[in-house]
Amino acid sequence: MLHVGAPGRNALPIAHSWCSCGRDLKAFGHQQIARLTDDHTRHRAQCPLLTRGKEAA
Template sequence: MVGMLRLIASARKGGISAAESFCSCGRYETARSNARVLALIAAHHAHRAQCPLQTEGRNAA
């Protein structure tokens, strides 16, 4: 596994969502609250496009 995005949604309406983003290159970030979770999702996808560990396999194929 090179990277992972884990999302945790609250079972209650109005509850706090959480997320964590991990990459084997050493990147690890967490977020709490809906707005920060959405920002972390966007940052995770942007990192996947730039990380040498992620792009290495795509360039070889």
């Protein structure tokens, strides 16, 4: 799951990425959130808990 939020105008945006495998990462600011979003996408493609069923299909 990836959650990105900006609490208001001129506030620092935050993001939280977590998975049932134990992954739990946070990012603050536009550049860190962009990197976390890319990393989150890669994780979804590689996580053993998320890809286990796809291998059988």
